[in-house]
Amino acid sequence: MPPPNTPEEGLIATTATLALRPLMSGDPTATTLDLRALEYEDSVDENLICPICRVPFISPVITNCDHVFCHRCIVQAHALNPVCPVDRLPLKLVSETRPAPKIVHNQLDNLSVKCPNSSRGCDLIVSRSLVENHVARYCDKTLVPCPHPSCNKSVIRKDIGKGCLHYDVKCEYCEQVRQKADLEEHQDTECPNRKTECALCNIEYVRHKQEEHSKECPEAQTSCKFALFGCEQLVKRWQLEDHALKCAYRVVGPVGEQLAELRAELNTLQERDRLKDRRIKFLENRGFPLPTPTSSEPMSDINLPENSSTHEDSAPYESRDQYFLSLFEAMESKVERLSTALNEVEGRHSMMLFNESSQIKDQLTEIRSTMGVLGMHVRWLMNFRLQERGRAGTSSPAMPNSFSGNQANIIDDNISRRMIVNLREHPPRL
Template identity: 30%
Template sequence: MSDNNETNVDLRSLNFIETINSNLICCICQSPFVDPVVLPCGHTFCTICIHQACEASPVCPIDRSTISITDIRPAVKIVCNMVNELIVQCPRSEEGCEHEGQRQYIENHVKNDCLYTFASCQLEECKALVLKKDLSSHVSTCKHRPAECKMCKKKMRALELEDHHRLCPAEIIQCPHCDTSRSRSEHTSHLLTCPKHPIPCKHSDFGCRWSGEREKLESEHLKSCSYEGIKDYLLLQQQKEQSLRDEVQSVRKENEILKRQQSNLSQQFQTLSDQLALLLPSQFGADLTCPEEAAAMGLGPAESILTETQRLKNDLETVSSNLASLELKQNVALMTETFRLQEELQSLRAICHGMRMQMHYIIMERRGASAAAAAASMNAAETGASSSSTDGNVATAGSVASLNRLRWLGLIDGPSGRQDTKL
């Protein structure tokens, strides 16, 4: 139950001490008015009661006249004072509170003065709800209250004090063997030297079953112990046994390492076999020798692994030689195709060169014909020239034009007229 629920007071559930005037009672809740309001028809009700009634039916509950929420007005002050001054009992009267007072002050009483309401413990770690009248006694006995060990003066909570007493290093305890007293911190070291503390024989590891007080071990038991005379031999045997155990442990560790390595190699071998089977299904499609087949052939695990390894090496060499032969064939084919392409390219270059020469020849022939026509027209226009001179000049001009065409085409070289045949 929270503090808010304790301090909230329902005014309709209060017990009234005196007789209540019927004019101060709401006809809806049959309790004295709480925040009374009045309707235009003159009837008075509690605020909450009349609002709930209007939501169900907007009429006056007494004379059934039509009303509206806006028509509701607060009752006159004297009516409010009369209901607030009614004497009531404290709502915690069933728990033992005997307070009686006016209704208008009862909520303040419950919140601040009533000792029979619940309140939280003041300790942060507790927060338990107790009656206010018991709050002081609860704090003095709360298990979360601060406490201090009387022996070591260490501060802690009260609930930890009991456990601390069982382990407190400053607490004085009595040795159960020699009946001497000392602090708990010194008791452990005392047990190592306590003459009355029961201990086994020094040779209990070798089989002696004697157990008794520490002071009797040296004075009585060791003189008659059958293991005391051969203790050196027993110690030597114990050292050898320990050495053998260490060696066995080392061999076990080495064996575990070898097993893990063998498992890793087996996984790698299987992975490589699967990859080769995918690349070369004709050669590696069949499964390699399985453990059952190896056992049938009389091969041990190590011999089986070596056989498969040798077979794998041979297959890898075969694959390598095949790859080298294939690479050589590809290189020869590439060189042959390259030479063929070079010959075709040379032929195309020669054809292009011949076509270029023919084009130039045609162009120069046209230019020569134009120049000859122009020269003939100029010679015909000249007057007083002899016919023989004219014929010689024309022949000379024709021969010069022919030589120029041959020189341009490259059939003759230079002024000497040497012929030079070219592609």
């Protein structure tokens, strides 16, 4: 079974790169699949439609005025007129655009699309984030180069093991000459004699798909579903349900189904056991120390040698895929341990920052309190000084105008001394 069709990471370029890179059809990094030509299974939300090309966003970017466009559309529109295509405000492509939020990318990736090879017979419906990987690696209907070294044509992936199919043959139904690679499509859609009528159910079907029709024909004779338990009667397919209700072996049917499930589960467990035995033998052959059942030490990291892939004969695996699967599982366990260690370090650093910030906050609070007390002292002294000056002015109303400046300074000094003495004897209450 192939690994999950996970999309490749890092395919979304920055806006600056998109603005500076020429949009040329001959770009070797461009994908061969046109995402704009995809056929969507359901209706797409209008908020996910590009206002320029009117298809769901492809690598969306957002402007400072909160409008979203396909990156290729906005680059082409900006080259013609450096304004936002929606509100017509001036727009700087490099500094005023950025990749769209992650939620927009997630919504676009989750859209269900039909396989681009649906016209060739692929009926798979897959999320848009996986369609490129499906077409490039797994779809049987994808056109790939012909395996023959001297042939420069293409064949579908499922026929790649048949060798070169680019030679002329005659259609057995209409005698027209077609290439072997195109014969099946010709018999499906073009051959004038491609259809015939079933002699049992009178339903038309494509001639070269007679075997498929025989598996679905309601009038065809088929075995009872309890044939594994001893029923040898043949009935028409449309009568299977009625026969199953009257079959003499229907009593043992549920028990047989349970036995079949148990047998399948037993086969699965046996396969797992064989796989574990192969891994143990491989580790023993490589000289890795394995912990005993009574040992309390956990199994250490398995550092596989780099040149281990060159010694396939000594590995106890049945195929190279199983061997690389074991390597992948070892690397996956290491990644999990590193992730756990990083989370622990991050937690410790967060706690250290929290403790340091708490101390700083306490010190700032103490400083603010001290500054408040000092401010109250200063205000009280200023008020007291003003009151003393007012009293001195009212106590000498008949002061002559010829009062010298030195005498005034002496009076101020006396008032200051009295204020200091009063403060010492009667400190302010806060």
